Amino acid sequence: MAKRNTLFIRIVEGKNLPIKDITGSSDPYCIVRIDNEAIIRTATIWKTLSPFWGEEYNVHLPPSFHTISFHVLDEDSLSRDDVIGKVSITKEALAAKPQGVDGWVNLTEIDPDEEVQGEIHLQISVLGDGDVPRILRCQVLEARDLAKKDRNGASDPFVRVRYNGKTHESAVVKKSCYPRWNESFEFELDDAPLDTPLSVEVWDWDLVSKNDFLGKVLFNIHRLQSAHQEEGWFRLVPDKPKHSQHEGTLGSLRLQLRLRDETVLPSGHYQPLTELLCQSVGPHLNGNWPDLIMLIDETTTAESRQEVASNLVKLFLGQGLAKEFLDVLFKLELDKTSEPNTLFRSNSLASKSMESFLKVAGMQYLHRLLGPLINRIFEEKKYVELDPNKVELKEAGCTGLHRVHTEAEVIQQSTSLLQSYLSELLHAINQSASYCPVALCQAFQQLYQCVNKRFPEPEYRKVKFIAVTSFLCLRFISPAIMSPKLFHLREKHADARTSRTLLLLAKAIQTIGNLDTLTCCSKEPWMVPLQPAIQLGITQLKDFISRLVSCDNSEDLGLQQRMSLQCGSMEKEGFILLHRTKDKSILMTSPFKKYYVTLSKDTLSYARTQHSKKSFFISLPRIRAVEKVEEKSFGSANVMQIISSRDNGQVETLYLDCKSVNELNQWLSALRKACSHNTDTMSSYHPGIYKGDRWSCCHQKDKADPGCDKTKHGVTLQEWYDPLDPDLESQLIYRHLIGVRQAMRKKYQEIIKPEEEDDRETLEGEKKLDGVTRLFSVLQDLQNSHTAVEEEERSKNRNFLLELQT
Template identity: 65%
Template sequence: MAKRSSLSIRIVEGKNLPAKDITGSSDPYCIVKVDNEPIIRTATVWKTLCPFWGEEYQVHLPPTFHAVAFYVMDEDALSRDDVIGKVCLTRDTLAAHPKGFSGWAHLTEVDPDEEVQGEIHLRLEVVPGTPAGRLRCSVLEARDLAPKDRNGASDPFVRVRYNGRTQETSIVKKSCYPRWNETFEFDLEEGAAEAVCVEAWDWDLVSRNDFLGRVVFNVQRLWAAQQEEGWFRLQPDQSKSRRGEGSLGSLQLEVRLRDETVLPSGCYQPLVRLLCREVKLGTQGPGQLIPLIEETTSTECRQEVATNLLKLFLGQGLAKDFLDLLFQLELGRTSEANTLFRSNSLASKSMESFLKVVGMRYLHGVLGPIIDRVFEEKKYVELDPSKVEVKDVGCSGLHRPQTEADVLEHSAQTLRIHLGALLSALSRSVRACPAVVRATFRQLFRRVRERFPGAQHENVPFIAVTSFLCLRFLSPAIMAPKLFHLRERHADARTSRTLLLLAKAVQNVGNMDTPASRAKEAWMEPLQPTVRQGVAQLKDFITKLVDIGEKEELDLQRTLSLQAPPVKEGPLFIHRTKGKGHLMSSFKKLHFSLTTEALSFAKTPSSKKSALIKLANIRAAEKVEEKSFGSSHVMQVIYEDDAGKAQTMYLQCKCVNELNQWLSALRKVSISNPGLLGSYHPGVFRGDKWSCCHQKDKSDLGCDKTRSRVTLQEWNDPLDHDLEAQLIYRHLLGVEAALRPRGRAGPASAGAAGPPGGPPLWLGRPAALGAPPPRATADVRPAPPNPCPRRAPCQVLGDPRCAFGSSLPLLGEQGLGLSWAG
């Protein structure tokens, strides 16, 4: 059983930010920190005080995190970036909003005395002495302190204060992981101060000392406990008055915390078997669970439910069958061909998720070169005469300014070139398209053709395919390439307009150049010859795409499975530790590739790769202190070589996003390795000691804890079958709750009649879906005994009664049992 926390983060926009540049504007971006650890950096929006980002992230964290903070920064090319302000949301605040925090939040001033981090290891005890006793405080060590000096470290010491007396430790130079092992004693007096304060400070020779954090203990509690020892989180000094709220602008955020307790796989087998059986039987079977989920899922959570279901069926090898069932359900209730798959139904949302999870690499291969060319050219492109601004274009020839007609003609020519290149790339990509995608489109094509036969509906099967391929996959990626990982930054205003017009042209081709699409925006007429030619190309492409037999599908899947696609790849600088010299002098740029087998490198992306580290040998992947290499974007991979000896490799990334993406990928693929480290050294062993904690033994235990559970969710993540099953199960509990107010029967008691050997699942068909059979029964065989100490009623959702009372047979000896009356 494992507890997992995740944060869904959407950074929407900012408004009324203060101007930081001499031009009266700013170049804002956001840094997201969890417990002062930077994990996300948004793109910079240039020259604006009201930036729009619209970036979404999913972060997986240990349940013990304390706060997430959003720092709005102003990017400067020549000096250090300015801090505009921050918004901090504690874990308690997020837990108080089960549906997530959403709205505008005022930016507050960033006070150095509040920017604290790290923990301190203390032992406090009351010992005999004076009539009231003596307080003994042992200051042992600290870790992950805030770096306050320009060298990326601090010179920390600790000040212990009680009843007007102050004692201080020695100063540890250039370390955020100091060890003191010093003890102080104070006489306890009745009626004296009731608190003892332990403060960490950074010593400075010239300027004032910097505050690093504090921990306050209640003396009465110490009297009762006699002794207290452990790692204590440093807290800020919040006694200072703040600048008026709103004077630094505001940030619009959507943040949702989700805590899940995921049980062993066996506990979810009855539910998984039931869902798989229903999908295999399709619309001919007695199952009604998926139609029930579709009917009762709200618009707000439909995308999430669709993604969870899709990933579960991907893990079971039934994604194609699941989507086929949804296609049939939607076709069964659609009477007009022109409305098919145009709504945000479960089928549409599931297909969107399917294409992103399975087809993203294919998308990059088709679209990548075209998007790169648009960004590099930065041409002014406009087809709408009402929006043409000739002054932005310049001259068409020697000293001759361009006319509006020139602009429109050149724009049409540019778009024709881009659209033609895209359609040609698409036409050549049939074999590159993943086999499961081709097979799914084949099923969709066949189902639509069966539902809408006849010459008048000749184009409907093609439009059904393009409604997903073009309208929900290619066009959104063209309009927002950063959100599909095609570019690292958002496009500027000029490039964005080009991309938007290109996306519209792709939509027109996807709509098969219908009169309705032509009449919508008449100024797109100059592209009509290319669009008409593109329709013919696209139909030919789809015909070849769906022309895949079962044998060819199996051959393609077998070929793709042998190729082990990379989980992450890209250029990195490798640092080599040689002798006692400074490590910055020894580094080399190489192209790295991480697969499910090894971390490899090559001189160029096309060169032959050499295996560097076997995946099974990785023991940790962590960040390195800034002072170690003069850069904050260095990570270390700790592994065992073939002789079983511990080795460390240092890799430098170009930015914080790239750093965290590599760390996340390495942690995901090695999470099941035996012998993962619980602690590590964030510094380097240079000369005769560690730069972080100054220990002289190279094999000494690490001075900081590893963060192997901090990862970012991405489209190419390994599937987590148990988590997906838990999320679906949780949703089903919500469905059961939604049925009650509508007059449906609630869950049967644990003693409900059913087939012997396991709890039954009675499923009634919702009235909206037509009359049900007399009663549909699915026999859920017992799961292996549940090792979880919690017996029914289960407490997996945090409520002792699981919100439904002890009558619901949830997660007990027999695994999952769900029950509805028909």
């Protein structure tokens, strides 16, 4: 059994942001923080006060997280980025809305007194009894992960303890966010009112300016007197929030958030549900409608359809039955469609499932297909425009030293460029028939044949091609061209000029995918110059589809799917700055050198070049921790450390300096997932470096000190290349089916009622009825298992509380 917190984040857009640049605009981007730790940076949207990001992320988190916040900043190339505002949402607020949060949220001012983080280790006890005066003793031991208030990337923390009008202060620990005090303070209790709280405050000492607040903890002494002692790590909280003078003037963000707290049972619990779903699409059906998939299709709402489709696709991919599942949905969709022109144009379960299938099984294909062309367009940054109403002659530049391009010359040059891009794209599509994954080929073959069988008439001869291109071009290739960052083809969004070029190219491939030049050119007559290229493209695309659907893919597709997707690998590679330490301290000012780093299934390797014969290896099972490094250690906020053990038991640390916060978190996430089953992991670590004779984070001199901060193994980002998790997908499908169980019962009664009235029950009908009733039984068994687990957890919590009280 495992508990998994998954947070879905979609940063949609912003509006009414304040002006931060002299141009009368801003260049906004978002930093997403979990408990003040940056995990995501969106792309910068240039020169706008109403940015659209549309970026989606799934983050796996430990149950102990408290808050997610979105900081909006204005990027500046010559000075420090300007802070615009933030949105903070607590875990409790997200948990209170299991359906998710979707809407506009006002940005608020960032108050330094609210920007607190970290924990403090305290031991508080009540001493004395009877005739002996009672004493309240507060032992301040240490703190970790405090906020960085000074320019050196650290703080100078001290503790102020208050009780009944009396105050004690600890010593100041210089340049540390992980201070250790080990000081004790005492107060007399007898003359204090019962409701007097004990306040433990942490401050950053400053010589010139006023001290900065780092957080506080309040204790109820009346409750403490009955327990006599309380010890542990306590989360620092901010002061009461102040009323912002900028309320409602900093703009707002539109966010979509959904927190899922899943209890995933052992695999055996899901086996009956998985078997039932597999039987519903299996070959034994002999053409009869599988009631189970039909019921899921009929009862899934528009709001949940995308998620349900994705979960079902992943489950059937893991079972090697994706082709059969899609075949069932194709037939259901075709059975409901009488007008071929509307085929697969709605957001039905069939359309959403095919979309999800392409993204899960076809992303590597898409990257190989589009990567070179997208990179070329980004690098060239040519001005391209066909619409006379949008031509900017200044943007187009000059033909010589003095003469500016005419409108006709701009359009002619733009046509030539687009024809060049389109020709390169179509050539790449034609060449891709040789490396298109077998799973995609067979899905398109099945779709082509199903549509051809449903609409065999000569006047509908194009429909089978359009069915394929509606997914391949309109829902896969074209969206990836328009927004390459959202398909992981580029790290940043395109600038305005490149974005227009991508949009025009996407329009051209959409027109080709529709197999119709006349409609497009009648709506947008300025597309006419591209008509010959589009017409040629239609011919080439139809030829490509004909070859794709006639390929012999007789190999065991189910085995291939299971091998490539269920097992999966966390492969990742690229050039990165790297520094390795063994037993020596870090003495060099710039110790990093460029290496090509490769993460494979079993090892992390690095070499000076991509194809170097001499490489260094770290076996993944030997990795004990993968964590971030304090900014002050190397002067960079994007350094991570990989702590591993050698054959002789000694520890070795490898430091990687990443280009950005996104690259940092992607490497952290990939390595943590690759080492998720390691047994000899560390529970604490040093976020600093051992330099000279001490740790830079907590100033401890013992190099073997176990660490001053807790490790964060549970924080990972979900990526498109992640291996499938069958138990999690089964759990997500179960949860959906439980939610629509009553609707499924009602719908099924509507389906079988005519058969009962006519008394036409057949043996096959009884089997189908048995399959659906078995589903409800399986769901009930799973629900009982979850109830038993929850009751066991509650019982453990009750026993724990009783132990504390005794």
